[in-house]
Amino acid sequence: MNIIIPIKQVPETSNVKMDKEKGTMIRDGVQTVINPLDLYALETGIQLKEKFGGKITVISMGPPSATKALKEAIAMGCDDAVLLSDKKFAGSDTWATSYTISQSIKEMGDYDLIIAGERATDGDTGQVGPGIAAWLDLPLATYVSKIEKVDETELVVERLVEEGYQKLQMPMPALLTVVKEISHPRLPTLRGKKKARVSEIPIFTAEKMNLKPESLGLNGSPTKVVKIDFPTVTRGGTVVKVEGETGVEEAVDKLLDFLKRKELI
Amino acid sequence: MNELWTIAEQKNGKLKSVSFELLSRGRKLADEMNAKLCSVLIGGPMKDETLQELFHRGADMAYVVEDERLEDFIVETHSNVLTDLIETYKPHTILAAATTSGRTMMPYVAIKVNTGLTADCTELAIEEGTNHLLQTRPAIGGNIMATIKTPNHSPQMATVRPKSSRPLPENTSRSGEILRVKLKEELVDARVKVLGIRKDEEEFANIEEADVIVSGGKGMKKEENFGMLRDLASHFNAVIGASRDAVDRGWATYPHQVGLSGKTVSPKLYICAGVSGSIQHLAGIKTAEHIVAINSDPDANIFQVADFGIVGDLFEVIPALNKKLEMEKGGAPDEI
Numbered sequence A: 001m002n003i004i005i006p007i008k009q010v011p012e013t014s015n016v017k018m019d020k021e022k023g024t025m026i027r028d029g030v031q032t033v034i035n036p037l038d039l040y041a042l043e044t045g046i047q048l049k050e051k052f053g054g055k056i057t058v059i060s061m062g063p064p065s066a067t068k069a070l071k072e073a074i075a076m077g078c079d080d081a082v083l084l085s086d087k088k089f090a091g092s093d094t095w096a097t098s099y100t101i102s103q104s105i106k107e108m109g110d111y112d113l114i115i116a117g118e119r120a121t122d123g124d125t126g127q128v129g130p131g132i133a134a135w136l137d138l139p140l141a142t143y144v145s146k147i148e149k150v151d152e153t154e155l156v157v158e159r160l161v162e163e164g165y166q167k168l169q170m171p172m173p174a175l176l177t178v179v180k181e182i183s184h185p186r187l188p189t190l191r192g193k194k195k196a197r198v199s200e201i202p203i204f205t206a207e208k209m210n211l212k213p214e215s216l217g218l219n220g221s222p223t224k225v226v227k228i229d230f231p232t233v234t235r236g237g238t239v240v241k242v243e244g245e246t247g248v249e250e251a252v253d254k255l256l257d258f259l260k261r262k263e264l265i
Numbered sequence B: 001m002n003e004l005w006t007i008a009e010q011k012n013g014k015l016k017s018v019s020f021e022l023l024s025r026g027r028k029l030a031d032e033m034n035a036k037l038c039s040v041l042i043g044g045p046m047k048d049e050t051l052q053e054l055f056h057r058g059a060d061m062a063y064v065v066e067d068e069r070l071e072d073f074i075v076e077t078h079s080n081v082l083t084d085l086i087e088t089y090k091p092h093t094i095l096a097a098a099t100t101s102g103r104t105m106m107p108y109v110a111i112k113v114n115t116g117l118t119a120d121c122t123e124l125a126i127e128e129g130t131n132h133l134l135q136t137r138p139a140i141g142g143n144i145m146a147t148i149k150t151p152n153h154s155p156q157m158a159t160v161r162p163k164s165s166r167p168l169p170e171n172t173s174r175s176g177e178i179l180r181v182k183l184k185e186e187l188v189d190a191r192v193k194v195l196g197i198r199k200d201e202e203e204f205a206n207i208e209e210a211d212v213i214v215s216g217g218k219g220m221k222k223e224e225n226f227g228m229l230r231d232l233a234s235h236f237n238a239v240i241g242a243s244r245d246a247v248d249r250g251w252a253t254y255p256h257q258v259g260l261s262g263k264t265v266s267p268k269l270y271i272c273a274g275v276s277g278s279i280q281h282l283a284g285i286k287t288a289e290h291i292v293a294i295n296s297d298p299d300a301n302i303f304q305v306a307d308f309g310i311v312g313d314l315f316e317v318i319p320a321l322n323k324k325l326e327m328e329k330g331g332a333p334d335e336i
């Protein structure tokens, strides 16, 4: 089974700086990691490979430094990696990102399954996975929490929805986006790390992938950021401290007053 | 006249409340740009009487595509139908709820109709002069609010967080036109089949649509102690939430997890006990209207975002709170 996993490199902390003019993130000098929610996609892919054989290719679109994330994925057990990197990709929204990634997948050809994360912790949209499926006309299952059955041509999965777990049967190739419940991500192995160190990661540029220039990056993105605000962190609420026996009663009374005042009870 | 569409959702012939939340947002925007507010329902068979509530809650018109095969949400088919409606009727703006189906269908459709999409908006406005939709959303774990627009593409598309607006009061004197559009055979994509739905618990918690959430963290110490949270929850008709640490310990199941790798919630009231308030947990609750925290550590981060906090032992505070609420409930008839 050949699996493709798009992973994003994201800033490690929530201390992200923004370029107020462009409305994009300043990535210089910030520690980066694999989007934590993509680790579940990687683990899911690796388990499928262990069972059915085949090969996993990870793709990331980002600056040259994103090779670090790709190498980590190889260290976990993925086989190949491709970096989509070009100044022309900078500032892509989810439309342009899913276009670029889907073209690279077309370029690579043969695959049975694409597994994406539920969402990236920086952009936080969850739109790129479904977007790639739309570009490639693939059957799509989002919020997948369990893969129940796999054979050569078909999958049965469960997806976590409002009413419970919806069970779907779908043909391959298909695209899944997965949630945390699906797996426990493993740590890189020593052998994996060695392999990662020596692996060469090819870089795909806009030219190499035959992309339409008008569909790339900031200019090719239908959505534009017009304003960034930084909401205040503290709400400046009331805090009461319980002291002694009567303290509990008093605190609870004050809480009830608060709830009544706000018409919450 | 321009049309502003909101996507209604149904289950077994009943409209879901997100349909009405969207209409209240849509009404305001439609009035601002002098557009017609249309509710779009793609689903199983619906009765005319049921659809009236769309008008009572603000819609001017309803597009209804109903068929047994549309009862369950299947992204390929539902997207084909919506894409076809868009190409035929050319709406100015489309709003959908940021539910599992809205978050799946809208990005798929945005690619098919070649336009931008903004996820999980908490505020929407119409830009004067251009009538562009100004879409404000939290990003990066709620640390920034970004305002986004789609200046050169149409329609304007956004998903809106459930519970981030209230339905309009029901006005039964309002009415509107129902336009039933027949499902075209060629739009049915049979590749994916729904085999059924499984529920772990009797009352499967739909935490994202809850008005009140009562959450527990590692400070709850063990699973049995969630019992007192359930008692507390019963007074508010609330759904149980949990931190990742509580979920990883098996005290609550994953659908209840709140935060970065769980659910983002926007209830009217979020009560949490024994939750420290890590960045990752806060990412899921920043858009809650009111936050109440109970924690024994006065320096716990959760107090930074709490509207009301109690520094104290939750094992004393919660039982005392439950007792008072019980008394109030029992005491109410006397007061009349």
Ligand SMILES: Cc1cc2nc3c(=O)[nH]c(=O)nc-3n(C[C@H](O)[C@H](O)[C@H](O)COP(=O)(O)OP(=O)(O)OC[C@H]3O[C@@H](n4cnc5c(N)ncnc54)[C@H](O)[C@@H]3O)c2cc1C
Pocket (backbone or CB within 6 Å): A036, A037, B216, B217, B218, B219, B220, B242, B243, B244, B245, B246, B257, B258, B259, B260, B261, B262, B263, B273, B274, B275, B276, B277, B278, B279, B280, B281, B284, B294, B295, B296, B297, B300, B312, B313, B314, B315
């Ligand atoms: C990539 C990533 C994703 C994550 N996603 C999530 C997520 O989605 N959701 C999430 O919640 N976390 C998430 N986390 C984990 C997060 O970093 C914290 O570890 C977690 O939120 C802590 O849970 P907690 O508050 O229950 O436990 P702790 O931080 O251990 O806090 C327990 C609190 O209970 C209080 N306490 C103890 N005893 C009592 C008592 N008797 N009375 C009152 N208070 C008491 C303590 O003072 C303490 O503040 C994520 C982490 C990472 C790295």
Ligand SMILES: Nc1ncnc2c1ncn2[C@@H]1O[C@H](COP(=O)(O)O)[C@@H](O)[C@H]1O
Pocket (backbone or CB within 6 Å): A005, A006, A007, A008, A009, A035, A037, A038, A041, A059, A060, A061, A062, A094, A097, A101, A115, A116, A117, A118, A119, A120, A121, A123, A124, A125, A126, A127, A128, A129
């Ligand atoms: N730049 C990127 N490179 C590779 N994969 C990406 C990129 N952006 C998003 N993805 C994938 O799409 C998922 C959803 O991301 P998002 O829509 O940004 O929240 C992620 O979990 C990744 O699997």
